[in-house]
Structure formats: structure tokens, C-alpha cells
Amino acid sequence: xxxxxxxxxxxxxxxxxxxxxxxxxxxxxxxxxxxTYSPATIRNEMADLEEMGYIEKTHSSSGRVPSEKGYRFYVxxxxxxxxxxxxxxxxxxNVFNEDLVEFEHVVQNSAKVLSDLTxxxxxxxxxxxxxxxxxxxxIIHLSSNTAxxxxxxxxxxxxxxxxxxxxxxxxxDLEKLINILNEKLSDVPIIQLQERLQKELASILDKYVSDxxxxxxxxxxxxxxxQPANLYIGGITNIMLQPEFNDITKVHSLxxxxxxxxxIANVLRSYQDGIHVAIGQENKVHEMQExxxxxxxxxxxxxxxxxxxxxxxxxxxxxxxxxxxxxxSTQMTNTFHRWI
Amino acid sequence: xxxxxxxxxxxxxxxxxxxxxxxxxxxxxxxxxxxTYSPATIRNEMADLEEMGYIEKTHSSSGRVPSEKGYRFYVxxxxxxxxxxxxxxxxxxNVFNEDLVEFEHVVQNSAKVLSDLTxxxxxxxxxxxxxxxxxxxxIIHLSSNTAxxxxxxxxxxxxxxxxxxxxxxxxxDLEKLINILNEKLSDVPIIQLQERLQKELASILDKYVSDxxxxxxxxxxxxxxxQPANLYIGGITNIMLQPEFNDITKVHSLxxxxxxxxxIANVLRSYQDGIHVAIGQENKVHEMQExxxxxxxxxxxxxxxxxxxxxxxxxxxxxxxxxxxxxxSTQMTNTFHRWI
DNA sequence: AATTAGCACTCGTTAGATAAGAGTGCTAAC
DNA sequence: GTTAGCACTCTTATCTAACGAGTGCTAATT
Numbered sequence: 168x169x170x171x172x173x174x175x176x177x178x179x180x181x182x183x184x185x186x187x188x189x190x191x192x193x194x195x196x197x198x199x200x201x202x203t204y205s206p207a208t209i210r211n212e213m214a215d216l217e218e219m220g221y222i223e224k225t226h227s228s229s230g231r232v233p234s235e236k237g238y239r240f241y242v243x244x245x246x247x248x249x250x251x252x253x254x255x256x257x258x259x260x261n262v263f264n265e266d267l268v269e270f271e272h273v274v275q276n277s278a279k280v281l282s283d284l285t286x287x288x289x290x291x292x293x294x295x296x297x298x299x300x301x302x303x304x305x306i307i308h309l310s311s312n313t314a315x316x317x318x319x320x321x322x323x324x325x326x327x328x329x330x331x332x333x334x335x336x337x338x339x340d341l342e343k344l345i346n347i348l349n350e351k352l353s354d355v356p357i358i359q360l361q362e363r364l365q366k367e368l369a370s371i372l373d374k375y376v377s378d379x380x381x382x383x384x385x386x387x388x389x390x391x392x393x394q395p396a397n398l399y400i401g402g403i404t405n406i407m408l409q410p411e412f413n414d415i416t417k418v419h420s421l422x423x424x425x426x427x428x429x430x431i432a433n434v435l436r437s438y439q440d441g442i443h444v445a446i447g448q449e450n451k452v453h454e455m456q457e458x459x460x461x462x463x464x465x466x467x468x469x470x471x472x473x474x475x476x477x478x479x480x481x482x483x484x485x486x487x488x489x490x491x492x493x494x495x496s497t498q499m500t501n502t503f504h505r506w507i
Numbered sequence: 508x509x510x511x512x513x514x515x516x517x518x519x520x521x522x523x524x525x526x527x528x529x530x531x532x533x534x535x536x537x538x539x540x541x542x543t544y545s546p547a548t549i550r551n552e553m554a555d556l557e558e559m560g561y562i563e564k565t566h567s568s569s570g571r572v573p574s575e576k577g578y579r580f581y582v583x584x585x586x587x588x589x590x591x592x593x594x595x596x597x598x599x600x601n602v603f604n605e606d607l608v609e610f611e612h613v614v615q616n617s618a619k620v621l622s623d624l625t626x627x628x629x630x631x632x633x634x635x636x637x638x639x640x641x642x643x644x645x646i647i648h649l650s651s652n653t654a655x656x657x658x659x660x661x662x663x664x665x666x667x668x669x670x671x672x673x674x675x676x677x678x679x680d681l682e683k684l685i686n687i688l689n690e691k692l693s694d695v696p697i698i699q700l701q702e703r704l705q706k707e708l709a710s711i712l713d714k715y716v717s718d719x720x721x722x723x724x725x726x727x728x729x730x731x732x733x734q735p736a737n738l739y740i741g742g743i744t745n746i747m748l749q750p751e752f753n754d755i756t757k758v759h760s761l762x763x764x765x766x767x768x769x770x771i772a773n774v775l776r777s778y779q780d781g782i783h784v785a786i787g788q789e790n791k792v793h794e795m796q797e798x799x800x801x802x803x804x805x806x807x808x809x810x811x812x813x814x815x816x817x818x819x820x821x822x823x824x825x826x827x828x829x830x831x832x833x834x835x836s837t838q839m840t841n842t843f844h845r846w847i
Numbered sequence: 848a849a850t851t852a853g854c855a856c857t858c859g860t861t862a863g864a865t866a867a868g869a870g871t872g873c874t875a876a877c
Numbered sequence: 878g879t880t881a882g883c884a885c886t887c888t889t890a891t892c893t894a895a896c897g898a899g900t901g902c903t904a905a906t907t
Contacts, residue, residue, distance in 0.1 A: 190899090205850070207851050208850060211850090214900090224900085225859095227857055227899095270669075302647060307643045309659075315659055319647045319655055322649070323653065325657060329610075414755075418747065419744055422743070426743070530870090532869070545879070545881080546870090547872095548879060550872070567870095567886055568887050569886095569888080570869080
């Protein structure tokens with residue numbers, strides 16, 4: 168469909184625009200080493216490329232700018248394998264060489280490193296606690312009527328909730344309840360906990376514990392209400408360095424949506440296995456339609472548990488970013504695998 | 508020093524500027540109900556106020572704008588007691604009527620409510636874990652050589668760290684260690700934990716546990732390294748709504764410093780008991796010198812444990828904000844007191 | 848037949864000029 | 878002591894002209 172010359176010109180336009188954020192003119196293209204044609208020839212090809220929708224003008228006599236279709240084609244067909252510098256590789260692997268190993272910790276550091284390396288904004292969706300299994304459940308009394316419930320998973324993740332113990336539940340009953348639960352529910356996937364609590368265990372517990380319904384109700388309330396989204400955002404200010412975001416209203420609308428952790432978490436969750444690139448309007452969240460979002464998933468025991476993403480202008484360094492995400496998600500998967 | 512008329516005019520200028528963000532002219536002041544003088548008279552007084560440094564011109568024939576000295580005088584001498592609307596009061600007290608009581612939870616909600624009510628950015632420094640006491644210490648094994656250490660305080664705060672257990676420590680020793688620690692260290696202030704661990708307990712533990720040094724070393728590493736700052740920021744995008752921040756570079760520099768949690772935490776910690784107002788250059792952090800920061804502290808058992816703050820333009824609604832902070836910090840203190 | 852040089856044309860950007868308007872300082876009158 | 882009046886200053890908005898980067902088209906060249 169596209170001639171080799173058109174491919175070359177499209178590639179040059181996008182590469183150049185990614186660097187400069189300025190419309191590219193025929194003269195500038197002609198001057199590039201790999202291009203051997205005169206500006207006039209290039210103008211003809213550019214007119215064709217524009218007709219096909221791969222590039223656009225900002226006004227009638229301006230140079231050309233990639234369209235979203237252009238970026239899409241570039242990402243799908245023109246991406247050259249990018250060789251990460253050994254410095255970059257080292258910085259990333261350093262994240263995984265720390266001694267105190269913990270999901271949250273690794274994830275947070277990864278977010279920071281990723282945003283520092285790219286000057287984009289990194290978003291990491293932490294492991295879904297639901298897909299891990301229960302290691303231990305504990306209730307620790309703070310005073311006569313308050314306590315904190317702690318849930319530890321096999322991945323070292325800790326969830327906790329404080330709650331007030333209603334007068335009608337006896338402390339000894341709560342103790343018994345927890346003992347039984349630990350015995351019965353150890354290594355059960357978190358996602359099944361609620362169901363198991365209700366269905367299988369109610370009858371058993373009934374024998375030992377009085378007023379089991381209320382107790383379970385409170386336990387559920389304590390443990391499952393308001394699961395936090397587990398989202399880490401790094402380098403959020405980087406977006407303001409991009410020339411396409413020197414308009415405060417654009418930054419404001421983007422930042423407002425970034426504050427809504429549940430919205431962002433849902434966006435990331437909607438991308439499964441592998442690397443995904445959403446360019447501009449391809450993003451469903453309206454406020455992100457001036458941006459590109461690149462996501463990669465990481466896994467634990469073969470099960471995909473989280474997402475690493477980078478948010479930047481449509482004019483992103485796709486090649487480098489994809490390589491970085493690839494490396495990082497692989498390393499995360501490897502590291503977490505070792506822990507089980 | 509200042510005549511009543513000058514006080515009145517200064518008050519009107521600042522009140523008006525806080526609302527409009529526009530320089531105030533003599534004509535506008537004269538039109539105010541409470542002012543009975545002609546523009547010419549007011550111009551004379553304004554010239555005097557300017558000479559004394561309370562107000563400034565933006566250019567030679569502009570209206571006047573409060574100087575930082577003016578704001579300082581306003582805050583110190585002209586602040587009228589502000590009557591919060593009952594709606595505001597209700598919104599705040601609702602934060603404390605939730606059932607699931609927990610420091611983090613209350614603090615986070617407070618930050619959100621505060622920024623929503625004011626349209627400024629709220630910053631809350633969570634309770635210093637050091638000033639609370641240990642309730643329980645736990646080690647939960649994840650696998651043969653990894654575990655998570657959990658520390659619960661009397662305030663329902665939970666700290667946790669994952670760590671790898673070195674080969675030279677026996678699991679049974681770790682168990683014994685924890686048992687002894689729980690027995691001996693219950694209700695000890697967290698801040699003293701490290702010291703007590705090292706000095707008083709080493710000898711006792713020595714009898715029961717082999718290679719106690721290594722074990723303690725690892726425990727300390729797991730518990731005390733990298734204490735997170737415990738900082739909650741709400742409504743960070745609100746700053747962009749202020750006309751003085753429609754320059755992207757200003758927003759960027761401010762946001763960059765807001766990302767450095769340790770810097771912000773130190774700033775807040777530097778203000779003790781009561782309400783403090785830092786206006787513009789009075790802020791030590793350079794990036795905040797276009798802003799005003801108002802802080803209030805809250806206490807637990809008579810001990811000040813955290814700080815609530817609002818960051819906005821110098822042109823802040825000081826009166827309302829101070830009332831809100833007062834109410835909120837009092838409520839926090841009361842609520843937390845009840846929990847002990 | 849493909850490529851390129853040449854040229855008229857378009858449009859955004861910048862600089863300067865002008866006018867309007869808001870506000871001041873000062874003087875003289877009240 | 879207060880105020881009306883007026884000349885003056887400075888900002889802002891609008892307009893115009895010149896400039897330049899880049900295009901599209903045509904005709905010449907390879």
C-alpha cells in the first residue's frame with residue numbers, strides 16, 4: 168500500500184516530530200542523511216501521505232505532523248528494535264537487587280525509576296490481592312472494644328483494618344472464630360475468602376461460636392470494605408515538561424482524572440497480557456485523549472497480577488519505552504516468581 | 508501607628524483582593540458601603556500605606572495589591588472571627604462519625620474534605636508512629652526463608668516489612684525472640700524500641716536464643732529502615748485553579764517539591780503547637796515562596812503527634828481557613844483521645 | 848516517466864502604531 | 878481636612894505591515 172519511499176518519509180517525519188515537537192517540512196526531510204530526494208519530490212509524497220491520513224498540517228502552509236493513524240502505523244509497522252543502554256539496564260536491575268523484598272517496595276521503586284528514565288509519568292497497578300492466597304489472619308485488640316484485623320498473603324502483602332467490636336460479640340468468640348478461620352482458610356485464594364466465609368464455614372462455626380452471623384458480618388466489613396486500589400504514580404510533574412502541555416487547563420483536566428485512583432486502576436486493568444499501546448482517542452477516558460498510554464503486565468505463578476504503564480504525549484519515544492517496559496515487567500515477573 | 512481610616516482601607520483592599528485577585532483602585536474602595544470617603548482621600552491614604560510598605564502597585568498607575576507585610580499585618584491584627592456555615596461544620600464532623608476508626612482513614616478523609624471545602628491543597632502529616640506504643644509484634648512466615656514482620660501500635664497503626672531470613676538464624680529462635688519481645692515490650696513507646704532492643708533485652712535474650720545479635724540486627728532492619736513519611740495530600744490540582752498559577756513553570760516547580768515527601772514532612776514538623784501562618788518569603792522552601800502555608804497540630808494523649816496544613820496562594824481566605832483548621836484539629840484531637 | 852527547480856501563494860508570527868480605559872498624583876477649590 | 882478636576886502613566890486590545898517558513902503547481906531537466 169505504501170511505497171518504500173513513503174514508508175521512509177513517514178518514518179522520518181514521526182521520528183523527527185518525536186524529538187522536536189515541531190511540524191516537519193519537506194526541506195528538513197530532504198536534508199536527512201538517509202533521504203536522497205529533493206524537497207519537491209518529498210512534497211508530492213507528503214501530499215499522498217496526508218491524503219491517506221497518516222500525517223496532517225497544522226495550517227494550510229505548515230509542515231506536517233503525524234496523525235493518530237500515523238502513530239498507529241508507526242507503532243505497528245515501523246518500530247525498530249531499540250537497544251537499551253547498559254546504564255538503563257543497570258538502573259532497572261538495581262531495583263531488584265535490594266535486600267528487603269516486598270511487593271509494595273519493588274513496585275514503588277519501579278515507578279520512580281521508570282519515570283526518571285523516560286521523563287514521562289509512570290503508573291503501576293500493584294498486585295491484585297485477590298489472586299494471592301491467605302497466609303494468616305489475625306485480630307489484635309487495641310482496647311476493650313476496638314481491634315485491628317490483619318490479613319497477610321503468601322506474597323508478603325499486608326492488609327489491615329481497624330474496627331470497633333460491637334457489644335454483642337464476646338472477645339472469646341472472636342478468638343475462636345479467628346483460630347478456626349486460620350485453620351480452615353490458610354492458602355485459600357483471597358478472592359474466594361468471602362464466599363467460603365459465608366457458605367462453607369458458617370455451619371462449622373455455628374457449633375463453637377455464638378452469634379456467628381454478626382461476628383462474620385463484622386469481620387467481612389473489617390476486611391473487605393474499601394479495598395484500596397494499590398496504585399503507584401511516579402513523576403507526575405514530568406507531563407508539564409512536554410510542550411503540548413504548557414496549557415494549564417490541559418494539565419488540570421489530566422491531573423484531576425489522575426487523582427481518581429479507581430478510574431486509573433480500571434483503565435490499567437482493562438489491558439491484559441503483553442504490551443498495549445493506546446494512542447490519543449484510542450483511550451476511553453476523555454481526559455487522556457491527548458496522551459498515549461503504554462501498558463505491560465507482570466505475573467506471579469503464571470497468573471497476571473499487575474500492570475506497569477507509562478503515560479506521555481502522543482509524541483512518545485515508543486521504541487525506547489516499549490523496551491523499558493518489556494525489561495521491567497519481565498524482571499518483576501522473575502523476581503516475584505522467586506518469592507513463592 | 509495606623510489611623511483607623513488606614514486600617515479600614517487596608518482591610519478593604521486585602522479582603523477585596525482575596526476575592527478578586529485584581530489590583531484595587533481608589534474608586535472601588537470608595538464605593539464600598541463601609542467606606543465614606545472620596546477616591547481622592549483614599550488615594551492619599553493609599554500613598555501613605557504604600558510608603559509604609561503594606562501595599563504595592565503592579566505598575567505606576569495601577570491599583571494597589573497587598574504586600575507580604577500587608578498580609579502579615581492583616582493576619583496578625585485585622586482578622587475577624589469567621590463563622591463557619593453549619594454545612595461546613597457538618598461536613599467536617601461527618602468525617603469523624605464513620606464506624607471503621609483508624610488513624611490513616613480519618614487522616615485521609617480529612618485531607619480530602621479540607622481541600623474540597625477550601626479549593627486549596629491540603630497536607631496532613633500523619634501521627635508519628637514513634638510517639639505511640641507497641642501493642643503487638645508478629646512475624647509471619649511466607650516461605651522457608653521469607654517472612655513479614657508486623658508491628659501494631661495502640662492507635663491501630665500497622666507497620667510491616669518483608670524480609671528474608673538469613674540461613675544462620677533458626678526459625679525456632681525467631682519464634683522465641685518474638686515471644687519474649689512481646690512480653691517485654693508491650694506498651695513501650697515505639698521511639699524507645701530500638702534502644703530497649705539493644706540495651707536491656709540483649710542479655711535476657713542471650714539465654715534463650717542462639718546468635719541473638721544477628722537476629723536482632725535483622726529484626727531492626729526489617730522494622731526500622733525506611734520509615735515512610737506518612738503524608739497525605741489532597742486536592743493538589745486545586746492550585747491550578749488560582750489565577751496566580753496559570754503559568755506552567757510556577758506550577759511545575761511547586762509540584763516538584765510537593766513530590767518530595769520528606770521535604771514537605773520536615774516543613775510541617777517545624778511548626779509546633781497552635782496555628783501558624785507562613786506567608787510567601789516566610790516559607791523556607793524556595794518553591795513555596797509564592798504561597799501561604801497555614802498549619803495546625805493535633806494531639807494524642809496530650810502529645811502533639813501530627814499536623815494539618817493548607818497550602819494556597821498568598822491571597823488566601825485566611826479567616827475561613829484558620830477556622831476550618833481549628834475545628835478540624837480539635838476534632839482530630841478529641842477523636843483520637845477517645846481511642847486510647 | 849520520474850525528478851526537480853522555480854515561483855506564486857498561504858498563513859502564522861512578530862513588531863509597531865494607535866486608541867481606549869483604568870488609575871494615579873497633584874493642585875486648587877470647598 | 879476633604880474633594881473635584883485634570884494631566885499624566887501604563888496596560889490592554891486591535892489593527893496593520895513585513896517577514897518567513899512551507900506549500901502546491903507548472904514547467905524544465907534527467
